Amino acid sequence: MGVEVVVEGLTKKFGSQTIWNDVTLTLPAGEISVMLGPSGTGKSVFLKTLIGLLKPNSGHVFIEGVDIANCKEKELYEIRKLFGVLFQDGAMFGSMDLYDNVAFPLREHTRKSESEIRTIVMDKMELTGLVGAERKLPGEISGGMRKRAGLARALVLDPEILLIDEPDSGLDPVRTSYINQLFIDLNAQIDATFLIVTHDINTARRVPDNIGLLYHKHLAMFGPREMLLTSEEPVVAQFLNAQTVGPIGMSEEKDADELASEAGIAMPALPPVPLQLETSDGRPRRGQRDPGAWCRDNGVTPPPGSFARDADQAVTA
């Protein structure tokens, strides 16, 4: 389960506006990747291009050998069955209860009987902690529950690739932590390839196996979590540590005057690399690595205190 997504030289423009240029990366099969970037850098456009809802101006997206950026509608229709998508607002039908919302893709795209549908829907509702809420309408539940219902619906066709757009938008930090734990647990159970678009630095630091950063119309960096969290590259270090000092300004890049006024101000030291979230039942995930493994393998000394469960367990490379 879980298939690789290979993106090569992808460029997207709307008219004369370039959104991003020459994006190349591979989402490893079965691993969790996060895409970060300042507002308006085209993260949602990237998700929509991966699933073929938007056509790129150039480049390729290979999934199981099919270039979905350039294939026929019929092939795209087949490949789309591999995807589950959780949109930002959950995209629930307001007049249907949660059960019918979650059952919707099965009734639309399969010939399963109502009793088979019931088994699948209840399984996904259990996975997302929604048993007992089947008869609630989307307007009667909290934002966190709506996201989980959207997730249950994204899971009913057993996706190989799960695309998740800003799961933390509108959620408080506690609910965000719960949904992050749910992603880790789900990833271990279904072994699909996850791509999460987020603004939440905590999510980016603790959840994924890989991190990408879109900035100023290009992919600034994509790679293993520890690589980006120990990177001194100014854009990456500034964004991943939520600093004001660095090249990213209030609206995209700082101008020459702003940068000149910061001359001589050193970037703050990198904070410790946190431990990655683990599954709640200890089940291993395909993308999970030993804490500090990437740093050790690549001769990188992580900031002091990295990978500490508590002070006594600090791991140094």
Ligand SMILES: Nc1ncnc2c1ncn2[C@@H]1O[C@H](COP(=O)(O)OP(=O)(O)OP(=O)(O)O)[C@@H](O)[C@H]1O
């Ligand atoms: N269908 C469209 N037609 C024209 N322009 C579009 C279209 N969709 C998105 N854009 C533009 O593409 C740019 C990137 O939008 P996108 O929503 O992908 O950014 P984002 O990084 O997801 O932002 P945010 O973090 O604020 O959600 C924006 O300038 C937006 O106006």
